Amino acid sequence: xxxxxxxxxxxxxxxxxxxxxxxxxxxxxxxxxxxxxxxxxxxxxxxxxxxxxxxxxxxxxxxxxxxxxxxxxxxxxxxxxxxxxxxxxxxxxxxxxxxxxx
Amino acid sequence: xxxxxxxxxxxxxxxxxxxxxxxxxxxxxxxxxxxxxxxxxxxxxxxxxxxxxxxxxxxxxxxxxxxxxxxxxxxxxxxxxxxxxxxxxxxxxxxxxxxxxxxxxxxxxxxxxxxxxxxxxxxxxxxxxxxxxxxxxxxxxxxxxxxxxxxxxxxxxxxxxxxxxxxxxxxxxxxxxxxxxxxxxxxxxxxxxxxxxxxxxxxxxxxxxxxxxxxxxxxxxxxxxxxxxxxxxxxxxxxxxxxxxxxxxxxxxxxxxxxxxxxxxxxxxxxxxxxxxxxxxxxxxxxxxxxxxxxxxxxxxxxxxxxxxxxxxxxxxxxxxxxxxxxxxxxxxxxxxxxxxxxxxxxxxxxxxxxxxxx
Amino acid sequence: xxxxxxxxxxxxxxxxxxxxxxxxxxxxxxxxxxxxxxxxxxxxxxxxxxxxxxxxxxxxxxxxxxxxxxxxxxxxxxxxxxxxxxxxxxxxxxxxxxxxxxxxxxxxxxxxxxxxxxxxxxxxxxxxxxxxxxxxxxxxxxxxxxxxxxxxxxxxxxxxxxxxxxxxxxxxxxxxxxxxxxxxxxxxxxxxxxxxxxxxxxxxxxxxxxxxxxxxxxxxxxxxxxxxxxxxxxxxxxxxxxxxxxxxxxxxxxxxxxxxxxxxxxxxxxxxxxxxxxxxxxxxxxxxxxxxxxxxxxxxxxxxxxxxxxxxxxxxxxxxxxxxxxxxxxxxxxxxxxxxxxxxxxxxxxxxxxxxxxxxxxxxxxxxxxxxxxx
Numbered sequence: 001x002x003x004x005x006x007x008x009x010x011x012x013x014x015x016x017x018x019x020x021x022x023x024x025x026x027x028x029x030x031x032x033x034x035x036x037x038x039x040x041x042x043x044x045x046x047x048x049x050x051x052x053x054x055x056x057x058x059x060x061x062x063x064x065x066x067x068x069x070x071x072x073x074x075x076x077x078x079x080x081x082x083x084x085x086x087x088x089x090x091x092x093x094x095x096x097x098x099x100x101x102x
Numbered sequence: 103x104x105x106x107x108x109x110x111x112x113x114x115x116x117x118x119x120x121x122x123x124x125x126x127x128x129x130x131x132x133x134x135x136x137x138x139x140x141x142x143x144x145x146x147x148x149x150x151x152x153x154x155x156x157x158x159x160x161x162x163x164x165x166x167x168x169x170x171x172x173x174x175x176x177x178x179x180x181x182x183x184x185x186x187x188x189x190x191x192x193x194x195x196x197x198x199x200x201x202x203x204x205x206x207x208x209x210x211x212x213x214x215x216x217x218x219x220x221x222x223x224x225x226x227x228x229x230x231x232x233x234x235x236x237x238x239x240x241x242x243x244x245x246x247x248x249x250x251x252x253x254x255x256x257x258x259x260x261x262x263x264x265x266x267x268x269x270x271x272x273x274x275x276x277x278x279x280x281x282x283x284x285x286x287x288x289x290x291x292x293x294x295x296x297x298x299x300x301x302x303x304x305x306x307x308x309x310x311x312x313x314x315x316x317x318x319x320x321x322x323x324x325x326x327x328x329x330x331x332x333x334x335x336x337x338x339x340x341x342x343x344x345x346x347x348x349x350x351x352x353x354x355x356x357x358x359x360x361x362x363x364x365x366x367x368x369x370x371x372x373x374x375x376x377x378x379x380x381x382x383x384x385x386x387x388x389x390x391x392x393x394x395x396x397x398x399x400x401x402x403x404x405x406x407x408x409x410x411x412x413x414x415x416x417x418x419x420x421x422x423x424x425x426x427x428x429x430x431x432x433x434x435x436x437x438x439x440x441x442x443x444x445x446x447x448x449x450x451x452x453x454x455x456x457x458x459x460x461x
Numbered sequence: 462x463x464x465x466x467x468x469x470x471x472x473x474x475x476x477x478x479x480x481x482x483x484x485x486x487x488x489x490x491x492x493x494x495x496x497x498x499x500x501x502x503x504x505x506x507x508x509x510x511x512x513x514x515x516x517x518x519x520x521x522x523x524x525x526x527x528x529x530x531x532x533x534x535x536x537x538x539x540x541x542x543x544x545x546x547x548x549x550x551x552x553x554x555x556x557x558x559x560x561x562x563x564x565x566x567x568x569x570x571x572x573x574x575x576x577x578x579x580x581x582x583x584x585x586x587x588x589x590x591x592x593x594x595x596x597x598x599x600x601x602x603x604x605x606x607x608x609x610x611x612x613x614x615x616x617x618x619x620x621x622x623x624x625x626x627x628x629x630x631x632x633x634x635x636x637x638x639x640x641x642x643x644x645x646x647x648x649x650x651x652x653x654x655x656x657x658x659x660x661x662x663x664x665x666x667x668x669x670x671x672x673x674x675x676x677x678x679x680x681x682x683x684x685x686x687x688x689x690x691x692x693x694x695x696x697x698x699x700x701x702x703x704x705x706x707x708x709x710x711x712x713x714x715x716x717x718x719x720x721x722x723x724x725x726x727x728x729x730x731x732x733x734x735x736x737x738x739x740x741x742x743x744x745x746x747x748x749x750x751x752x753x754x755x756x757x758x759x760x761x762x763x764x765x766x767x768x769x770x771x772x773x774x775x776x777x778x779x780x781x782x783x784x785x786x787x788x789x790x791x792x793x794x795x796x797x798x799x800x801x802x803x804x805x806x807x808x809x810x811x812x813x814x815x816x817x818x819x820x821x822x823x824x825x826x827x828x829x830x831x832x833x834x835x836x
Contacts, residue, residue, distance in 0.1 A: 002495065002524075002603035002653070002655040003383075003384075003386045003459065003460055003602070004603060004658070004711075004712075005380075005383050005384055006462065006463065006464040008463070017618075018614065025381075025384055025462055026462035027316060027318075027377040027384070028314050028315070028316045028377075028380045029314060029316065029379045030314045030315070030384065033578075033580060033610065034606070035719070036610070036717055036723070037717070037719070038719065043527045045463070047382075047655065047711045049460075049603050049604065049655060050460055050577065050579065050604060050607045051577060051578025051580055051581070051607065052578070052606065052607040054603065054655070054658050054720060055659070055711050055712070055713075055716075056713075057464060057710055057711055059710070060746065061709040061710040062467075062710040064709075065688070065710060066468075066473065069473040069477060069688070070476070072477060072479075072480050090509060106463050130565065130568040132564040132568045133564065133568075134564065134568070175624075201652060229683055245745055309462045311575065376462070383465065386551075441504070441506045442469060442506045443469075443471055443505050443506060443510060443683055444506070444510060445508075445509040445510055446506050446509065447503065447505075451483070457551030457552065458550070458551040458552075458575065459525075459550065459551050459556075460524070460550040460552060460600060460604060
């Protein structure tokens with residue numbers, strides 16, 4: 001379900017009474033129907049599936065998600081190498097509680 | 103809502119779950135038979151090879167290598183049915199020369215002469231025939247090959263896509279050169295001569311129903327010169343292939359299966375231009391399966407790999423050459439990619455033609 | 462591509478994996494619902510990198526796979542008619558009906574065309590007013606709004622020679638059916654992100670509570686899937702079962718209201734058979750009565766086609782996670798992507814096909830060799 005990819009709106013026009021956009025997917029440009037995201041603006045990103053923009057891509061959320069992933073690593077570094085933890089776990093010892101709950 | 107029930111959700115009874123009968127042998131040709139994958143191979147093995155017989159055909163190379171009057175001749179033929187006839191970076195005329203010249207080059211031969219058969223559809227504009235012919239002639243001059251004989255047929259309107267072209271070519275194989283997948287041994291280094299998937303994406307971008315805008319042109323080119331500089335480093339290259347239909351995946355699988363070695367590639371080292379990767383992402387395709395028309399993949403003995411790579415990079419058609427993997431003893435006949443995350447996946451031979459998917 | 466490449470970063474993937482390895486203490490069985498996620502997992506080798514205690518069960522989320530045989534047979538019948546241009550997404554062409562597929566119909570002279578978007582089919586209808594243009598409208602909640610809009614446009618623009626063969630499916634009833642099965646092993650769900658982009662998350666809290674399973678809305682890139690796994694496992698380890706959104710950049714709680722309104726207008730909920738599974742109540746959509754004029758089943762009088770699915774393969778067990786694809790006796794021998802026995806082998810995103818394409822290396826050697834096509 002559903003090969004949908006993020007693209008950036010280059011321009012918007014009405015065609016046959018339908019709101020259409022030219023959308024750039026990293027150098028690949030396709031026509032996309034905007035009827036489901038009528039207030040999408042030029043420059044914004046949307047998730048596109050079979051020629052339809054289905055949801056605005058929230059760039060701030062994307063940034064926060066990536067930051068969270070990066071911070072995970074920092075926490076790990078404070079509490080030692082989790083691969084070792086995993087190895088210890090596989091050997092039957094208890095997991096390190098602190099790592100889990102931070 | 104008249105067709106729905108208010109019954110509680112039934113517990114799924116595993117024993118009762120059923121599924122349909124298989125689709126087995128097809129009574130008719132389907133597009134996949136021309137896709138360069140499993141179906142194409144079966145067509146050759148099950149119908150053509152038994153009907154024709156012959157030792158040379160049984161070698162199943164891109165070009166046949168023949169001994170004739172004391173010389174070693176490479177001989178190959180290919181038919182061109184691309185739609186549309188003109189695409190970014192080339193036309194059916196360029197393909198008709200370069201495709202056959204490259205088939206010969208993969209046996210180490212420099213193409214000398216081509217035949218050229220046109221099948222024209224009633225109604226096609228002579229201007230189009232002229233433009234295709236001029237492109238074909240120009241490509242032949244660039245490749246230093248002469249069109250020595252030809253033929254023309256016309257079919258009724260509606261029985262062709264404007265122009266089909268068949269070309270055949272011959273050339274001499276230099277002494278000491280023996281390029282066959284059977285020569286591949288574990289340890290051989292796999293080199294690809296540049297970015298993959300470019301031709302296939304360029305053609306798709308102008309195909310009816312798929313149209314998309316992309317700053318990309320077909321890589322269609324004659325590879326004889328590049329092969330010459332590689333052979334100048336050492337005649338002891340093991341095998342060359344131009345990964346056309348079925349893409350790099352098909353070429354690597356053919357080599358793995360014919361040689362009985364395994365092939366491992368590092369996915370992150372395979373050069374995929376962003377526009378190719380992104381077009382594939384939208385359409386649900388894998389760049390490894392997309393056609394190329396001006397690239398080759400080489401299996402080179404490890405001791406020569408650096409020198410061959412250097413020579414390739416010094417040639418304009420090989421400037422972006424890279425090592426992408428090696429032949430191994432493990433998993434004979436299979437191609438395995440190490441993914442960017444450190445996992446592995448099997449890169450299989452494609453089944454039929456590549457189609458855009460939604461899921 | 463921006464917002465894809467960043468979510469494939471190997472270093473961040475390693476950090477997520479580290480966290481998962483550090484969190485897991487017990488075996489857990491998670492189901493990724495969507496075929497796109499299965500594809501990504503196998504394509505990137507993600508399952509090989511997870512702790513052995515985390516098992517990913519591949520769900521029935523491939524719309525091509527689960528389209529009922531009977532509907533395929535109707536499609537083949539309609540596509541065979543000389544007046545018809547039959548338009549479909551590319552991955553439907555290879556799905557076998559009874560004895561043949563759309564490729565075969567094309568080989569027999571049928572005009573079958575692959576389109577990227579349902580709007581392309583509508584354009585073909587406008588360009589060919591003397592032909593009947595039929596679009597094969599299949600898919601989950603993600604694909605349903607584009608198809609709904611296309612039917613809506615056909616009616617609005619008055620395009621009489623366009624119709625749609627509709628067989629849409631809905632995810633929540635399938636989750637309900639899976640969890641209701643006595644043999645179900647699934648302990649947590651990675652919900653399909655793009656379905657939730659449209660539908661929002663409102664359907665899931667009730668399911669999470671009733672079946673006491675964590676449901677984490679998950680995206681499709683490697684980091685997204687790892688984050689979905691990480692959050693699900695964290696809930697399981699803590700004994701929680703809530704709905705979380707691990708795909709916030711593309712999913713908000715209410716989904717897309719305009720798309721949902723269009724779905725309400727154009728479709729109505731119906732019971733739906735899932736290929737290889739059986740009928741799941743209220744798990745499908747069909748055209749609402751006011752769009753009956755655009756219903757290809759009605760226009761071409763194929764409602765009478767009834768096909769029983771013969772019992773020959775075990776894809777039902779695969780879909781339910783009771784059987785790994787390569788544990789099936791037919792896998793790679795009788796059953797290959799070219800000669801699929803079952804729904805899961807049919808589409809390149811079906812669990813069996815994904816195993817066949819990407820994972821044979823891990824299988825027992827004899828199976829792997831048998832599975833290798835001879836060239």
